Amino acid sequence: MEQFTKLTAKMVSIPTENVDTDQIIPARFLKVTDKNGLGDNLFFDWRYNADGSPKEDFILNTEQGHQAKILVAGDNFGCGSSREHAPWAIMGYGFQAVVSTSFADIFRNNSLKLGLLPVIVDKETHHQLMSLIEEEPETEIFIDLANQTLQLPDGRKVKFPIDNFSKNCILNGVDQLGYLQQHTSAVESYESVHPDRVNTVAA
Amino acid sequence: MSQNGHPKTLFEKIWNKHVVVAEEDSPSVLYIDLHLVHEVTSPQAFTGLREKSLTVRRPDKTIATMDHGIPTTPPEIPISDIMVLKQISQLEKNCNDFGIPLHGLHSPNRGIVHVIGPELGLTQPGMTIVCGDSHTSTHGAFGALAFGIGTSEIEHVLATQCLLQVKPKTYAVKVEGQLPKGVSSKDIILNLISRIGIGGGTGYVFEYMGEAIRGLSMEERMTICNMSIEGGARAGMIAPDDITFEYIAGRPHAPQGEAWDAAVAAWRTLPTDAGATFDKEIVIDASKLEPMITYGTNPGMGMLITQPVPDPMQIGDVSERQTLEKALKYMDLQPGQSLLGKKVDVVFLGSCTNSRLSDLRLAASLLKGHKVADNIQMMVVPGSQQVKQQAEAEGIDKIFKEAGADWREAGCSMCIAMNGDQLAPGQYAVSTSNRNFEGRQGKGGRTFLASPLTAVATAITGQITDVRTMLN
Ligand code: SF4
Numbered sequence: 001m002e003q004f005t006k007l008t009a010k011m012v013s014i015p016t017e018n019v020d021t022d023q024i025i026p027a028r029f030l031k032v033t034d035k036n037g038l039g040d041n042l043f044f045d046w047r048y049n050a051d052g053s054p055k056e057d058f059i060l061n062t063e064q065g066h067q068a069k070i071l072v073a074g075d076n077f078g079c080g081s082s083r084e085h086a087p088w089a090i091m092g093y094g095f096q097a098v099v100s101t102s103f104a105d106i107f108r109n110n111s112l113k114l115g116l117l118p119v120i121v122d123k124e125t126h127h128q129l130m131s132l133i134e135e136e137p138e139t140e141i142f143i144d145l146a147n148q149t150l151q152l153p154d155g156r157k158v159k160f161p162i163d164n165f166s167k168n169c170i171l172n173g174v175d176q177l178g179y180l181q182q183h184t185s186a187v188e189s190y191e192s193v194h195p196d197r198v199n200t201v202a203a
Numbered sequence: 204m205s206q207n208g209h210p211k212t213l214f215e216k217i218w219n220k221h222v223v224v225a226e227e228d229s230p231s232v233l234y235i236d237l238h239l240v241h242e243v244t245s246p247q248a249f250t251g252l253r254e255k256s257l258t259v260r261r262p263d264k265t266i267a268t269m270d271h272g273i274p275t276t277p278p279e280i281p282i283s284d285i286m287v288l289k290q291i292s293q294l295e296k297n298c299n300d301f302g303i304p305l306h307g308l309h310s311p312n313r314g315i316v317h318v319i320g321p322e323l324g325l326t327q328p329g330m331t332i333v334c335g336d337s338h339t340s341t342h343g344a345f346g347a348l349a350f351g352i353g354t355s356e357i358e359h360v361l362a363t364q365c366l367l368q369v370k371p372k373t374y375a376v377k378v379e380g381q382l383p384k385g386v387s388s389k390d391i392i393l394n395l396i397s398r399i400g401i402g403g404g405t406g407y408v409f410e411y412m413g414e415a416i417r418g419l420s421m422e423e424r425m426t427i428c429n430m431s432i433e434g435g436a437r438a439g440m441i442a443p444d445d446i447t448f449e450y451i452a453g454r455p456h457a458p459q460g461e462a463w464d465a466a467v468a469a470w471r472t473l474p475t476d477a478g479a480t481f482d483k484e485i486v487i488d489a490s491k492l493e494p495m496i497t498y499g500t501n502p503g504m505g506m507l508i509t510q511p512v513p514d515p516m517q518i519g520d521v522s523e524r525q526t527l528e529k530a531l532k533y534m535d536l537q538p539g540q541s542l543l544g545k546k547v548d549v550v551f552l553g554s555c556t557n558s559r560l561s562d563l564r565l566a567a568s569l570l571k572g573h574k575v576a577d578n579i580q581m582m583v584v585p586g587s588q589q590v591k592q593q594a595e596a597e598g599i600d601k602i603f604k605e606a607g608a609d610w611r612e613a614g615c616s617m618c619i620a621m622n623g624d625q626l627a628p629g630q631y632a633v634s635t636s637n638r639n640f641e642g643r644q645g646k647g648g649r650t651f652l653a654s655p656l657t658a659v660a661t662a663i664t665g666q667i668t669d670v671r672t673m674l675n
Contacts, residue, residue, distance in 0.1 A: 017526045018401055018501050022640040027619045031272055031286035033246035033293050045642050050628075074522060076402035079435065079501070080640060082337040082351035083244060105405055105437050106337060110353035163369060165229040176355070177255075180363045183224050183232050187365055190223045190234055197236040197330050198456050200266040200304050 002115030003173030007096055007143045009069035012059045013133045014043070019073060020080035021107065025089040038085055039092025060093065064137050072129050073100045078107025087111045097143055099150070101126050112166040113176055119143065119150055119160045128152065145171055210476035212373050213442050214408050217348040217473070221331045223365060230367040236330040238360050239316045240267035240303065242294040243621075244335030248357035249297040261364045262302040266325065267294060269308060270315045272621045275584050275611035278309065287622065301361075314587020314613045317341040317555040321425065322589055324454025328443035328470040333360055338555050338637065339438075340431040344424035345451070346443035346473050348408070351432065372482040374407035374436065378415040380490035385671040387565075388423035389557060389635070389654035391415065392430040393495035394487060397505035404436030407483060410475065411441050415489035421450040422561040429556045430637050433502040442474035494670055496542055497639050497652040499530035504639075508657065508669050514538035533641055534649050535629075542651070542667045547631040550581040550662040551644070552608075554618035554636035557655050558586030562635070563594050566655045567602040569663075569673070574606050576665030581608035582624065584616040608662070620645045633661045 029041045047058045054061040071090065077100040078086060087110050090098065097117040111118045121129070132139050132153070142151040145167060149157040169176055211219070224232040238261075245267070252259070259265060272287040274280070282288050291308065298305035306312040312319055317338055320326040326342045332349035333339060335357045342349035352366065359366055378391055396403075409431050416424070424441050431439025448467055451457045458466040493507040504527070506513070512531065515538060518524040531538065552558070552566055563585065575581045583603045585591035591613050594600055600610045617624040618636040626632055626648025635658050639650035651667065660670040 017522050020640045022643050027621045030243050035247055079401055082353055084353035113355040177359055186224050198325050199263045201263040
């Protein structure tokens with residue numbers, strides 16, 4: 001779990017709506033047994049030519065892309081499969097937060113567990129961020145997780161939602177597994193009064 | 204009406220029964236009855252356990268198989284992809300080290316994880332079921348709460364048999380009336396997604412109900428629940444009934460004797476109580492449906508097969524318009540064009556959506572006596588080795604082979620194109636799978652999602668065909 005408290009950083013945008021996890025990290029890159037190196041394959045099919053050379057004008061191949069730590073994405077970002085390789089690849093590239101008007105459920109859950117901050121903003125703010133990236137690509141914005149705010153260069157602060165539990169885990173960089181482990185005795189008493197439904201080990 | 208308090212939905216009954224801890228300001232700790240594991244999304248979770256010196260809390264509630272990367276070529280041919288081999292041996296080692304039963308490469312029960320769960324009788328009403336795969340929603344067809352999870356969550360369940368979950372909202376999908384001939388459960392779900400869009404169910408659990416749903420077999424119900432995630436909902440459920448119980452009875456892991464009677468009695472209390480309310484609702488008239496087909500690059504871009512491809516210029520919202528333009532460019536389709544008569548290159552019959560015995564039977568019954576058109580390469584991939592074996596016992600494989608289709612070993616195959624079964628750039632496929640995302644079935648490949656009947660009709664004529672014209 002990555003810790004995230006405050007971030008002042010540049011942004012890039014991939015404005016397409018409904019970006020699915022097959023675009024974020026195509027399935028042929030899922031044949032790995034660890035989490036490393038996926039950043040190089042982030043958006044692979046949009047990012048590289050057939051001969052494997054990078055497409056010069058694709059945002060992630062530019063200096064602007066390499067400097068950015070915030071990805072501003074289109075609506076319903078991360079739909080499709082449950083592959084956690086998607087947020088691993090996004091983090092592997094160097095992003096620490098993704099801003100969109102909405103996220104697919106599983107992608108959002110996965111990101112919250114890793115400390116990749118999903119920031120949900122209204123359409124107007126989203127539009128403003130997109131224009132900023134286009135007109136003044138050097139602009140930095142400020143994200144403050146404790147206060148759940150995203151601050152625009154004009155000083156305007158926009159609140160974003162996040163459940164308190166995930167927020168505290170990310171602020172402190174603590175894995176959610178630890179919380180579950182604290183409840184072992186509750187799980188034991190649950191198991192003692194609820195008979196097992198199936199036994200996979202039985203023949 | 205439930206004994207304590209207000210009327211409850213099927214979802215609420217299962218949820219309430221599985222909450223271990225509910226603290227204010229935190230997600231609930233939810234108990235998981237069954238955890239399905241496959242080779243692609245699990246290795247890093249086991250690594251996490253080893254790093255923390257943890258064990259698997261309940262290997263007896265966990266089961267593993269191999270499906271995503273497995274070749275569908277004859278088993279004698281050795282696997283050449285070293286990365287796939289590594290994932291396979293890693294899963295074998297993990298299952299061995301942690302005591303998890305595995306239906307491995309040569310098990311007669313191996314198959315797509317969402318096909319074998321029900322087949323083995325492991326999927327039962329009232330259970331909570333998870334898997335590191337978004338189509339875990341399939342199991343909801345039995346009146347279970349089943350959803351896909353990420354690799355961090357896989358580790359959580361392995362270690363604690365629990366998950367942290369925020370309670371989702373409920374969404375009633377009422378499918379009234381009766382399906383016309385040539386229209387199937389695949390068309391119902393494609394129609395729903397085309398209406399609500401691929402984000403329409405985000406944050407919700409669907410419950411499918413109504414006359415058309417009640418009339419479906421278990422395998423048809425699984426097709427619908429399978430694609431709940433394509434509408435953005437992590438789970439989709441159907442209340443269990445006699446059709447459900449009949450399907451489960453006698454399967455290897457089904458309760459037996461007195462335990463069976465007790466189980467059925469408990470399962471009968473699961474359906475949504477009269478008067479229970481949902482957060483959202485939609486009504487679909489099944490009798491007005493036609494075969495469906497997708498034209499774009501997400502499953503929400505679907506239409507009745509007789510409709511024209513939509514025109515981006517008719518869409519007011521700029522980003523929506525651009526999304527459609529981008530999709531039509533990728534698909535190389537024109538606004539206003541009909542897809543009927545469109546030549547395609549590949550027909551894929553398979554995937555956890557439509558690869559069960561009844562899918563293969565139905566497809567074979569239409570294909571019988573016909574040949575696959577010269578321009579078509581048709582691939583038939585059974586969902587599990589059991590499905591394959593049963594189909595062969597019935598002689599269904601012969602119908603496919605004689606027609607010129609390729610009859611394969613079980614696996615995910617061209618649904619996800621990880622194992623070498625894939626489209627070439629620019630090729631068009633009619634596919635019975637669930638995702639038509641760019642490159643999903645092979646880099647540069649173009650997918651039209653449809654039902655098995657539409658797929659076979661297309662295979663016979665070589666072009667996208669309204670199957671109703673072939674039925675008398
Ligand atoms: S058949 Fe396709 S959708 Fe189903 S589990 Fe396999 S890859 Fe996923």
